[in-house]
Amino acid sequence: MKNKNYITAFGILIIAIVIQHFTYPGAVQYPAHVDEPPVVETAFKIYKGEFNPGFFRYPAGHMNFLALVYKICSLFTSQITIEKAYKISWFISNLLIAFIPLMVFIVCTILSSYILGFIGCCLAMLSGILLQHSQYAIVDVSLSFFCLLFFTISIYWIIKFNFSTNKIFFLSILVGIAVSMKYTGALLIISLFIIIYHFIEGNPKNKGEKKFQLAFTAIIGVGLFLISSVFFINKNYFLDVLVGLTTDGIIEAEYYQLSNKLIKLSMGSSIGLLALAYFIQKEKIRGAGKFISPLYLKSLFIIIISFFTFSPFTILEIKKSFVDFMYEYRHMKIGSAAQYHHLSDEYHSIVQNIDRMYPIRFYQKLIISNFGIAGIIAAIIGFYEILIQRKLVGITILSFFLLMLLTVSGWQNVAIRYTLSFIPIIYILIPFGIHRLSTFLDKKYLKYNYSIAIITCVTSFEPMINWINLFD
Secondary structure, three states: OHHHHHHHHHHHHHHHHHHHHHHOOOOOOOOOOOOHHHHHHHHHHHHOOOOOOOOOOOOOHHHHHHHHHHHHHHOOOOOOOHHHHHHHHHHHHHHHHHHHHHHHHHHHHHHOOHHHHHHHHHHHHOOHHHHHHOOOOOHHHHHHHHHHHHHHHHHHHHHOOOOOHHHHHHHHHHHHHHHHHOHHHHHHHHHHHHHHHHHHHHOHHHOOOHHHHHHHHHHHHHHHHHHHHHHHHOHHHHHHHHHOOOOOOOOOHHHHHHHHHHHHHHHHHHHHHHHHHHHHHOOOOOOHHHOOOHHHHHHHHHHHHHHHHHOOHHHHOHHHHHHHHHHHHHHHHHHHHHHOOOOOHHHHHHHHOOOOOHHHHHHHHHHHHHHHHHHHHHHHHHHHHHHHHOHHHHHHHHHHHHHHHHHHHOOOOOOHHHHHHOHHHHHHHHHHHHHHHHHHHHHHOOOHHHHHHHHHHHHHHHHHHHHHHOOO
């Protein structure tokens, strides 16, 4: 049986790569995407021996990974040129995207049946968005891969009731790697903490003892209160410190807004934690050990170490990282207005005319065009099906899906590639929606096998047409 599974997995990978090259057979001139030069050229600098290439727009996890691949390839061929670097990077993206249908197949098969896995992987193989981005060497591709890998492994262990602290720590490493690919990978921490919470429920020895609960809530509460109070009282001084972290000596309006939000959040959190410490001491709250446990702190520590290992200069060069991060923060929040000073006429003109609903309309149109109305309906029903049938799996995977969707739809700057992190989840949901509808029809009108065949054809029609149109 294991040999059969390995052959199936290998077959899915090969077919996925063949479809990629059949869909995009022509030779591509580099760069193929506007975001490729920073990624590939940074990786190329690292390969050439510049351990700190001085690029901090993204964390450097993907660049370091590509540089390692270049180094390995150089052992079997002549010196790697920039042309070869692009070709190798494209092949890596081909491979990472090819793994997505395989992981969709594994998840659907584990949660239900082989037939649902087959439906999910076929839909993922023909995804216009996935196929398009399999040709690009961008960080969103690796983020998508590691996010789905996290869910594939965690779901397997959840279904097999096979969790341990070491496996929790392994998942923490995957989260750290995902964050090192792109900062939005940090949303996986919520899913990881949900898994840890349920693990502690079944393993009470991992609960935080009362002394730990009191120490944690009191120390963090007092610490946050002092930090937020000192920052609030000496706000101008700390803003002057932030000026020193900028390249032009200017603190933009969004920095003030963000600092105010952080102060309010810290003050509210500190009061809440101190109140919680009081109630724990008075034994008014029981069961807090499932939420306040050393296991969460250990996992966070491993995530940070994992991130640092794959993107060390993001932390070592904190000044440059801060500057680039804050620019990206502004760029996401206000789009093209980030190019202008907040006192300029151009800035005010753009900000005053920002359409907050534009990102929602953009992604709504994009998702419908990629999946079709039938696919969206099936995914919504599948959302419900997974949530009621596999509660822990549903909460874990759907919490990430919703948070990522809310995050990207809150950015004024929009791009198709931002959907790569959550689109594979929709390909997991659709087969379960098809199954739910087929089960309903089986009881009233049509046998299950006929129903699932018809609904699958209807759901696949629009994605198939979109795939065919890619050849035009």
